[in-house]
Amino acid sequence: MNAPHTLPAPPKPGSPEAIADATSFVRFERVRKSYDGIHFVVEDLNLAVRKGEFLTMLGPSGSGKTTSLMMLGGFEEPTFGHIFLGDEPVERLAPEKRNIGFVFQSYALFPHMTVAENVAFPLRYRGIKGTAAADKVAKALGMVHLGHLAARKPCQMSGGQQQRVALARALVFDPTLVLMDEPLGALDKQLREHMQVEIKQLQRMLGITMVYVTHDQSEALTMSDRIAVFNDGRVQQLAAPEMLYEQPANSFVAGFIGENNLMPATVDATEGGIATLTMGDGSRLQAPNPAGVAVGAKARLAIRPERFFIQVGDARGPLNILRGPITDMFYLGDHVRLSVAVGGDKPVVARIPVSQRRPFARGETVTLGCAVTDCRLLEG
Numbered sequence: 001m002n003a004p005h006t007l008p009a010p011p012k013p014g015s016p017e018a019i020a021d022a023t024s025f026v027r028f029e030r031v032r033k034s035y036d037g038i039h040f041v042v043e044d045l046n047l048a049v050r051k052g053e054f055l056t057m058l059g060p061s062g063s064g065k066t067t068s069l070m071m072l073g074g075f076e077e078p079t080f081g082h083i084f085l086g087d088e089p090v091e092r093l094a095p096e097k098r099n100i101g102f103v104f105q106s107y108a109l110f111p112h113m114t115v116a117e118n119v120a121f122p123l124r125y126r127g128i129k130g131t132a133a134a135d136k137v138a139k140a141l142g143m144v145h146l147g148h149l150a151a152r153k154p155c156q157m158s159g160g161q162q163q164r165v166a167l168a169r170a171l172v173f174d175p176t177l178v179l180m181d182e183p184l185g186a187l188d189k190q191l192r193e194h195m196q197v198e199i200k201q202l203q204r205m206l207g208i209t210m211v212y213v214t215h216d217q218s219e220a221l222t223m224s225d226r227i228a229v230f231n232d233g234r235v236q237q238l239a240a241p242e243m244l245y246e247q248p249a250n251s252f253v254a255g256f257i258g259e260n261n262l263m264p265a266t267v268d269a270t271e272g273g274i275a276t277l278t279m280g281d282g283s284r285l286q287a288p289n290p291a292g293v294a295v296g297a298k299a300r301l302a303i304r305p306e307r308f309f310i311q312v313g314d315a316r317g318p319l320n321i322l323r324g325p326i327t328d329m330f331y332l333g334d335h336v337r338l339s340v341a342v343g344g345d346k347p348v349v350a351r352i353p354v355s356q357r358r359p360f361a362r363g364e365t366v367t368l369g370c371a372v373t374d375c376r377l378l379e380g
């Protein structure tokens with residue numbers, strides 16, 4: 001992407017954002033990165049990571065997550081801006097001087113060394129030898145439950161075990177920060193989910209600050225204290241998982257985190273904080289309008305599939321009602337996934353718990369209800 005943007009002002013001195021930024025452990029300040037001197041792949045990155053926090057950079061391929069992580073690790077230099085570790089600007093500091101542990105998708109273990117020798121490697125590099133080193137290696141391998149395999153070579157271990165060795169190697173020298181780039185990408189689903197919990201428990205137990213890169217949203221939701229959602233080199237929203245899901249800041253986040261029906265709408269009026277909307281097919285629906293999207297503005301109404309229910313009888317309370325034939329349906333054990341042609345250009349997707357109603361028939365007309373407060377109005 002091109003770079004004609006003016007940079008926003010930093011937070012006002014004394015504001016809550018400025019105080020949070022000032023007390024944070026890692027800070028990106030107006031960081032921009034171009035590899036070719038023309039296009040910026042990271043645009044105006046302002047990000048503060050708190051001490052002991054698990055912060056995930058989440059976004060589609062090419063959105064600038066790895067580049068941001070590599071700048072923090074010291075493997076890439078920012079084109080503009082500053083990165084602070086504690087109070088120290090580090091953008092000119094060599095990676096080995098930053099006291100950071102790394103875990104990558106490829107385990108990058110030395111094949112000719114034993115597990116213990118691999119884990120001891122960063123200690124050797126730091127001049128820690130003898131029993132001091134042996135104690136640290138034993139402790140790190142104990143943390144990842146591999147003490148009994150210290151004498152094995154990497155080729156004698158499973159993918160999950162090798163990634164545990166890489167984790168032990170990243171933790172053995174008591175780093176102030178650990179960076180992980182898609183560390184579980186090569187593992188199968190079950191092992192990945194198991195390792196997510198294990199890494200999270202370890203991070204909590206050690207109180208370590210962790211910055212984690214993934215494009216897997218469920219992984220990010222499971223593990224993170226906060227998630228920075230990247231798209232096109234920019235952070236779209238930085239928030240706790242629940243906040244991202246419940247209150248996405250824009251259509252990109254609303255569509256990227258979980259599943260969402262994003263329906264084009266125009267704002268007719270806002271009264272008492274509730275906007276009345278005209279939908280693409282001319283029908284009228286309502287939604288809270290906390291951001292104050294202006295009357296006449298093009299907007300999108302976001303409704304999560306699981307927030308729909310089958311409306312029976314008269315509507316009670318402030319509800320949006322959508323009605324149409326079922327065009328597609330899938331039985332998924334605990335819920336039925338319906339596509340319902342309610343009049344817009346795309347059918348809406350509704351997830352109806354099987355405890356609520358079944359069976360459904362293709363072509364059957366259903367009435368979907370959704371609380372107005374479960375709808376979200378987004379600009380654009």
Ligand SMILES: Nc1ncnc2c1ncn2[C@@H]1O[C@H](COP(=O)(O)OP(=O)(O)OP(=O)(O)O)[C@@H](O)[C@H]1O
Binds near residue numbers: 066
């Ligand atoms: N060394 C490099 N030289 C030139 N361009 C690069 C280099 N590394 C990354 N890029 C480009 O920068 C952009 C951002 O890449 P980056 O790897 O940071 O994204 P990402 O969000 O981590 O994606 P992925 O999940 O696929 O790794 C991409 O367009 C990529 O092609």
